[in-house]
Amino acid sequence: MTRFLIRRIILGLVTLWVIITLVFILYYARPGVDPARELAGRAVTPALLANINKAYGFNLPVYVQYWNYLKRLVPIPGQFNLGISNNNHLPVTTIIAQAVPIDISLAVGSAVIWMVLGISVGVLAARRPRSLWDRGATVFVLTGVSMPTFILGLLLLYVLYYLLTIHGIAIFPKPGSYTPITTNPLEWAHDLILPWITLALITAATYSRLTRSSLLEVLGEDYIRTARAKGLSERRVVYRHALRSSLTPIVTQFGIDLATVLGGAIITESIFGLPGLGLAVVQAIEVQNLPVVIGIVLVASFFVVAANIVVDALYAVLDPRVRVS
Amino acid sequence: MSLSTVDAAATAVPPEEPAVKGIEGRTPLQLVVQRLRTDRVAIISVVVIVLIIALAIGAPLIAAITGHGPTDTNVDNGTDANGQPLPPGSAGYLLGTDNLGRDILVRIAYGARVSLIVGVVATAIATIVGVVVGLFAGYYGGWLDSILARIMDVVLSFPYVLFAIVLVSVFGSSLPLTILVIAFFSFAAIGRIVRGQALSQREKEYVEAAHSLGAGNMRIMFVDILPNLVAPVIVLATLLIPTAIIFEATLSFLGLGIALPTPSWGNMLSDAEGVGFQAWWFYIFPMIFLLLTTLAFNLLGDAVRDALDPRTERIFAARRKKKPA
Amino acid sequence: MPDTAVDGDVLLNADEIVKHFPIKEGIFFKHQVGSVKAVDGVSLKVRRGETLGLVGETGCGKSTLARCITRLFPLTSGHLTFDGADLSKLSRSQMRPYRRGMQMIFQDPYGSLNSRRRVGSIIGDPLAIHNIASGDERKKRVQGLMEVVGLNPEHYNRFPAEFSGGQRQRIGVARALALHPKLIVCDEPVSALDVSIQAQIINLLEDLQGEFGLTYVFIAHDLAVVQHVSDRVAVMYLGKIVEVADVKDLYSTPRHPYTNALLSASVVADPDKARVRDRIILTGDVPSPINPPSGCRFHTRCPKAQAICSTEEPLLQTAAGDPAGHMTACHFPVAEGEKLASGKATILHAVEGFLAEAPS
Ligand SMILES: Nc1ncnc2c1ncn2[C@@H]1O[C@H](COP(=O)(O)OP(=O)(O)OP(=O)(O)O)[C@@H](O)[C@H]1O
Ligand code: SF4
Numbered sequence A: 001m002t003r004f005l006i007r008r009i010i011l012g013l014v015t016l017w018v019i020i021t022l023v024f025i026l027y028y029a030r031p032g033v034d035p036a037r038e039l040a041g042r043a044v045t046p047a048l049l050a051n052i053n054k055a056y057g058f059n060l061p062v063y064v065q066y067w068n069y070l071k072r073l074v075p076i077p078g079q080f081n082l083g084i085s086n087n088n089h090l091p092v093t094t095i096i097a098q099a100v101p102i103d104i105s106l107a108v109g110s111a112v113i114w115m116v117l118g119i120s121v122g123v124l125a126a127r128r129p130r131s132l133w134d135r136g137a138t139v140f141v142l143t144g145v146s147m148p149t150f151i152l153g154l155l156l157l158y159v160l161y162y163l164l165t166i167h168g169i170a171i172f173p174k175p176g177s178y179t180p181i182t183t184n185p186l187e188w189a190h191d192l193i194l195p196w197i198t199l200a201l202i203t204a205a206t207y208s209r210l211t212r213s214s215l216l217e218v219l220g221e222d223y224i225r226t227a228r229a230k231g232l233s234e235r236r237v238v239y240r241h242a243l244r245s246s247l248t249p250i251v252t253q254f255g256i257d258l259a260t261v262l263g264g265a266i267i268t269e270s271i272f273g274l275p276g277l278g279l280a281v282v283q284a285i286e287v288q289n290l291p292v293v294i295g296i297v298l299v300a301s302f303f304v305v306a307a308n309i310v311v312d313a314l315y316a317v318l319d320p321r322v323r324v325s
Numbered sequence B: 001m002s003l004s005t006v007d008a009a010a011t012a013v014p015p016e017e018p019a020v021k022g023i024e025g026r027t028p029l030q031l032v033v034q035r036l037r038t039d040r041v042a043i044i045s046v047v048v049i050v051l052i053i054a055l056a057i058g059a060p061l062i063a064a065i066t067g068h069g070p071t072d073t074n075v076d077n078g079t080d081a082n083g084q085p086l087p088p089g090s091a092g093y094l095l096g097t098d099n100l101g102r103d104i105l106v107r108i109a110y111g112a113r114v115s116l117i118v119g120v121v122a123t124a125i126a127t128i129v130g131v132v133v134g135l136f137a138g139y140y141g142g143w144l145d146s147i148l149a150r151i152m153d154v155v156l157s158f159p160y161v162l163f164a165i166v167l168v169s170v171f172g173s174s175l176p177l178t179i180l181v182i183a184f185f186s187f188a189a190i191g192r193i194v195r196g197q198a199l200s201q202r203e204k205e206y207v208e209a210a211h212s213l214g215a216g217n218m219r220i221m222f223v224d225i226l227p228n229l230v231a232p233v234i235v236l237a238t239l240l241i242p243t244a245i246i247f248e249a250t251l252s253f254l255g256l257g258i259a260l261p262t263p264s265w266g267n268m269l270s271d272a273e274g275v276g277f278q279a280w281w282f283y284i285f286p287m288i289f290l291l292l293t294t295l296a297f298n299l300l301g302d303a304v305r306d307a308l309d310p311r312t313e314r315i316f317a318a319r320r321k322k323k324p325a
Numbered sequence C: 001m002p003d004t005a006v007d008g009d010v011l012l013n014a015d016e017i018v019k020h021f022p023i024k025e026g027i028f029f030k031h032q033v034g035s036v037k038a039v040d041g042v043s044l045k046v047r048r049g050e051t052l053g054l055v056g057e058t059g060c061g062k063s064t065l066a067r068c069i070t071r072l073f074p075l076t077s078g079h080l081t082f083d084g085a086d087l088s089k090l091s092r093s094q095m096r097p098y099r100r101g102m103q104m105i106f107q108d109p110y111g112s113l114n115s116r117r118r119v120g121s122i123i124g125d126p127l128a129i130h131n132i133a134s135g136d137e138r139k140k141r142v143q144g145l146m147e148v149v150g151l152n153p154e155h156y157n158r159f160p161a162e163f164s165g166g167q168r169q170r171i172g173v174a175r176a177l178a179l180h181p182k183l184i185v186c187d188e189p190v191s192a193l194d195v196s197i198q199a200q201i202i203n204l205l206e207d208l209q210g211e212f213g214l215t216y217v218f219i220a221h222d223l224a225v226v227q228h229v230s231d232r233v234a235v236m237y238l239g240k241i242v243e244v245a246d247v248k249d250l251y252s253t254p255r256h257p258y259t260n261a262l263l264s265a266s267v268v269a270d271p272d273k274a275r276v277r278d279r280i281i282l283t284g285d286v287p288s289p290i291n292p293p294s295g296c297r298f299h300t301r302c303p304k305a306q307a308i309c310s311t312e313e314p315l316l317q318t319a320a321g322d323p324a325g326h327m328t329a330c331h332f333p334v335a336e337g338e339k340l341a342s343g344k345a346t347i348l349h350a351v352e353g354f355l356a357e358a359p360s
């Protein structure tokens, strides 16, 4: 088990390193790129370029730049440094630290909804295959899979915010509202309810599909038939035995989805004007604010890599066969 | 929308299904087509897809008939006396105009071209690359497999919207880049399934038989193993098309896909968002067409999968027997 | 191996063939922690035109040996000559031209045919691979082959799933014949078939042998089948050949205790003497090929085992009084009429299960 974990962690680190290197090449060392020029903005003067080159070390040989770049990403206090935003000259770490609570709020709320919704729909469908319930679940899944996130977000905003508001029923907040949970938990939930629903509805479809197929598979296995034969109630069979053993693929998917939202729900945040990592990165890209873009890409990648390791470890605990292969 | 959804949907496809006795020399494909003919949902999906293809092909015709090019602003009084856009049903403008007085119907028709081209071309590239990579990884195994499988895992688990916008922001948005980016983030979904199937197929005795006849690796991979993977690959490819369409629409919506003024459904919605909800028809038509298209492809993909599924096979066989000869 | 046999015309000569499957472990750099010694030093000769039967319990390495002599596997060590050519070290692509001379028929008539390809293209595959015939010429030859093996040539465009097990095995036979090979290795060609069909396929194989002058290596579980088809029979146990003889000698005077046990458990027509054999019941399970027993591999289960058996490996040689071609690897060959049954406890089943055993 320890060896398995060590292997996963090392692979995760290698993955991160590959991403870090790709980002470096993309932004600093791609043929034809002049990072100083991109930093300089519109009023380019040779003196300004020279200054920037000196300050950022862009005139050093590439491998030295690469080494310096790697060095400041090593997570040692005092050395770790994601750079300074070109825009407001705040440290990128500060910008990320301000945005992350919003992503955590988004992730936690929507995850609760999508898990409950997705798994319930999947269980309903699997308990009576080819019934009306199952058909309804199929419609739910296919709509969810076919629906672009931004369309669902826009629809919700149009119907629940715009239409209601112009008819004087202003129960949903306008885009851009956000209250930290520490200020007022009720307001927090109120402000986030539409983004939560958007993310959750889209994501739940996957979970319904996963739950249905893995539950159907497990329900066909021998030990479940034994449990039935022993006279256990159908409820007990489904919820105690079958659901538990069909959870493995769901857990895997959950880890990765959660990490993806934590790293920035780009579309949802853009539509609802939530200042999380996703909105921050889109805004930074618009103005070519490279340190912020790179910082957020790295943080998002870190979340995903970490989630993969945790999920693999969980998987190995739940299903020992994995370790062997 | 999620690549893993496609994944989960396709793993349900078994690699082998016994052919029906007594239907001489039918290829599995012919069998599938024959079964789809009796599936109402599949027929409707195909009709919708054909109509949208017709719309895309006929776009110049529509432009000629209405006299409005896709980027023409304000011809024929495209806005009212106050400079406001025209609602649907206005004279000469069936679906109304946008804030610049452009004909929404014509723009939708041209947008269909973008969506279909991106959907089909990106899927084709992703499928070819995915099949080749998956076959090589699964068939050869060893270190080649370790590397390829790891790359596919990383690509699959990554927050691809984030990476896509980073790539587009670096290289500038264009149709070919959009297609390449989408293909890059999609090939792994196919590659992983193909790899898994190839891994199990290469242990089959027929592969050893081919080897004993003197067949080379290439022949075994592409002449012997590949035909056994056609079923899951077709299903996956059908399901990838809507994913690619959604991906393009999302990128365009974020202003990073198809560059204005060339219309795509995504950037039409992005335009609409800048204007506000008053002119609901800016939103509703691109949304309807986008949803209709993705839904049709997803429904078709599901139907194809059912048609290839041996469990459906048995149901079909039972039905056939019940009918008098 | 001391070679006292009259060689005749040797088509295939296997000399000390070894095939070990490595067992690997490790986080990044796999290292070998052991190996499955599936075939561990097998020498045999196959003469032109004969049928050599190969029998042994499941897992003793028959299929592995078959794949070694057809060079589907690289050899761990040993020498293999076929029709005068040394094949021991040839690479996969170097082997290609030699594949025309040796073909294989597989046990599983379902798994060994590609279910996604039409029968005509399956049977024509060898012709395509070796660029022998294409287009109409190929089709004509394939239909000719189908007729030879008793298939309807009009079924050229069908898929394998549309045929019964016996017909599928005929497809496999037709494919093997396409290149006019000298040697065909049949790995349990009938054990997956219904008993009623088995005879048809065996008769077909025998007819074809006469017609095309084929040489067979015939692997089977069923001792009766082997007796029926073979000229000579080799008995395998845990990766080694323990006894080899002309079919008549082996069935009438088996020397190795293991052969005796096998024969006693099966109902074999004994043409010479209608002798009723006592049932010999072997104790214990088959040892693992990862750690085979020292000395004689059979000593853990042998009713005749002595101290020397666990230390010294018996050579495969002709016992006193046997004809030159009859060789046994045993320190204490069984004498004619000797009773083995009472020697050891009579608990286990191993051989009893042997015949009932499902084909592997
Ligand atoms: N590719 C392989 N890798 C590792 N071990 C293998 C491999 N192929 C076979 N073995 C092992 O080698 C031994 C011999 O297997 P083999 O298939 O040759 O036996 P067999 O005599 O043909 O048995 P059966 O009568 O069941 O077909 C077995 O222990 C088997 O598990
Ligand atoms: S050598 Fe010894 S153990 Fe081996 S078979 Fe002969 S008597 Fe039995």
Ligand SMILES: [Mg+2]
Binding pocket: C062, C063, C064, C187, C360
């Ligand atoms: Mg075998």
